[in-house]
Every structure is written in structure tokens, then in C-alpha cells.
Amino acid sequence: MTSNSSALSFFHRNEFLIRRLHSLSGLVPVGAYMCVHLITNASLLAGASVFQNNVFTIHSIPFLPLVEWAFIFGPILFHAAVGVWIAQTGKSNVQQYRYTHNRRYSWQRMTGYIAIIFIFTHVFHLHGWFHMDWWLKSVAEPLGMAQFRPYNAASSLADAMNDFGGIVWPIFYLVGVLACTFHLANGIWTAGITWGLWLTPKSQNRASVFCAIFGVFIGAAGIASLVAVKTTDSKAAKVIEDEMYKVRVEGHMVKPDDHKRTDGHQHKEERKPEPVAAP
Numbered sequence: 001m002t003s004n005s006s007a008l009s010f011f012h013r014n015e016f017l018i019r020r021l022h023s024l025s026g027l028v029p030v031g032a033y034m035c036v037h038l039i040t041n042a043s044l045l046a047g048a049s050v051f052q053n054n055v056f057t058i059h060s061i062p063f064l065p066l067v068e069w070a071f072i073f074g075p076i077l078f079h080a081a082v083g084v085w086i087a088q089t090g091k092s093n094v095q096q097y098r099y100t101h102n103r104r105y106s107w108q109r110m111t112g113y114i115a116i117i118f119i120f121t122h123v124f125h126l127h128g129w130f131h132m133d134w135w136l137k138s139v140a141e142p143l144g145m146a147q148f149r150p151y152n153a154a155s156s157l158a159d160a161m162n163d164f165g166g167i168v169w170p171i172f173y174l175v176g177v178l179a180c181t182f183h184l185a186n187g188i189w190t191a192g193i194t195w196g197l198w199l200t201p202k203s204q205n206r207a208s209v210f211c212a213i214f215g216v217f218i219g220a221a222g223i224a225s226l227v228a229v230k231t232t233d234s235k236a237a238k239v240i241e242d243e244m245y246k247v248r249v250e251g252h253m254v255k256p257d258d259h260k261r262t263d264g265h266q267h268k269e270e271r272k273p274e275p276v277a278a279p
């Protein structure tokens with residue numbers, strides 16, 4: 001037996017369990033993370049200092065890279081890989097659960113593919129995927145990626161979003177956020193079928209209304225985040241952030257860490273070649 005066919009037979013033998021884990025991972029931790037993430041980002045509407053406070057709290061979590069891989073990246077990769085497998089094998093629950101909303105089922109697949117491309121690119125763009133120095137300096141940053149500085153949260157986010165004329169990234173983010181929102185809202189509905197929560201037509205209709213309201217709420221948080229980023233004055237935000245950092249370091253609330261600050265990195269302008277002096 002080839003390794004490919006044994007992997008396939010492993011999937012077929014454990015299909016029930018894998019599908020349940022796929023459904024669960026989409027809700028918790030991935031879906032729950034997305035809600036908290038978009039609401040945290042929307043807090044930028046209340047100002048750079050509020051957003052910075054929230055990012056300080058997130059970055060005070062001990063062993064953050066380990067937490068990110070165990071509870072965010074790992075589950076996202078698992079959910080995406082199994083999702084592609086389900087979509088490719090085409091074995092939907094249509095017959096089994098009399099799931100007649102075919103259009104919603106195709107949108108679920110399509111938005112799943114968009115979400116994979118969006119999340120992969122978005123994490124590379126802002127976070128960089130890995131924190132190793134050689135990776136950041138030799139690969140991510142020269143490509144214009146890994147742009148977010150947690151101790152200059154709003155200003156670095158606004159600068160990152162304004163690259164390429166300030167329109168390319170916001171459009172990419174808008175499409176990505178809306179795709180992720182649909183995928184999660186409709187995914188909650190399909191998960192309710194998987195777990196036997198709504199099986200009668202009446203309860204399924206009620207669940208549809210609930211999921212639609214939820215989707216509008218989360219989508220609004222995503223759009224609010226983008227509006228907040230686009231209306232942030234990055235220079236003014238940096239002054240506030242640097243002051244907050246100074247106060248926290250002096251009060252021993254934050255350990256000094258230049259890697260998490262804009263000033264600890266080479267500025268984009270500094271990377272450009274020096275202009276030749278006029279004779």
C-alpha cells in the first residue's frame with residue numbers, strides 16, 4: 001500500500017471522529033478566536049490608547065508563541081486541511097441530513113478557500129508566522145511582511161495597511177473578513193446539524209435567523225476595524241504608544257523589548273538607498 005492510500009484509508013476509517021473534530025475546531029477555538037480578534041481590532045475605533053491597552057494585555061500572555069501554535073495556528077491548519085479534504089471528496093452531508101440549502105453549501109466551500117488564502121497572507125503580512133530573527137530579517141521583512149509592532153499597535157497597523165497606495169490591502173482585508181464572516185456564521189448553522197441541535201424545519205429556520213444576525217454583528221466588527229485602521233493618524237498614534245510604553249517599562253509592567261517596537265526596526269525610509277548629493 002502506498003503512503004497516500006494508507007493516509008486515505010486512515011481518513012475513511014476515522015471519518016466520523018475527524019468530521020466531529022473538524023466541526024468542533026471551527027467553533028472552538030478558531031471561531032471563538034475570530035470573534036475576540038475582530039472585537040479587539042474594532043476597539044481601535046475608541047482610540048489608539050484603548051487598542052494599545054488591549055494589545056499589551058494579549059502580549060502579556062506567558063509563552064505566547066506556544067499558545068499561538070497550540071490554540072490558533074494548529075487548529076486553523078487542521079480545520080483548513082480537513083475542510084479541503086471534505087470539499088475535494090465531495091462527500092457532503094446533503095443526503096444524510098436533508099440539507100437542501102445548496103447555494104449556502106457552495107458558498108461555504110468557496111468562502112473556505114478564500115479564508116485559507118486570506119488567513120495565510122494576513123498572518124504573514126502582520127505577524128510573520130515565525131518570530132525567529134533570521135526568518136524575519138532575511139525573508140519576511142524584505143518581502144514587506146511581518147509589519148505589526150505590538151508595542152506600536154495602531155500606528156504600525158495603519159502603516160502596514162497603507163502600503164501599495166493604501167487601497168490594495170484594505171480591499172483584500174474587506175473580501176477576506178467578509179468571507180471569514182460568512183464561513184463562520186453559516187458554519188455555526190451546519191455545525192448545529194452535525195451535532196443534532198436543530199433537526200426540524202422550524203428549528204432550522206430559527207437557527208438561520210440567529211446565524212444571520214450573528215454574521216451581521218461580526219461582519220460589522222470587521223468593517224469597523226478596517227474603518228478605524230484607515231482613519232488612524234499613524235504619527236499621532238505613535239506618540240501616544242511610545243508614551244504608554246515608557247510608563248509601563250518604568251512601572252515594571254512591561255519588559256523592554258525593542259523587537260516589538262517600530263523604533264527597534266529599520267524604518268522603511270532607511271532601507272531606501274541614500275539620494276546622491278547634488279554637485
Ligand code: HEM
Binds near residue numbers: 072073119127
Ligand atoms: C479587520 C480585519 C483584521 C485586522 C485589522 C486584523 C489584525 C491583526 C493583527 C494586528 C494581527 C497581529 C497580532 C499580533 O501579532 O500580535 C493579526 C493576527 C492574526 N489574525 Fe487578524 N485581523 C483581521 C481579520 C482577521 C480574520 C477575519 C481572521 C480569521 C480568523 C484573522 C486571523 C488572524 C490570525 C490567525 C492571526 C495570528 C494570531 C496571532 O497573532 O497570535 N484576522 N490580525
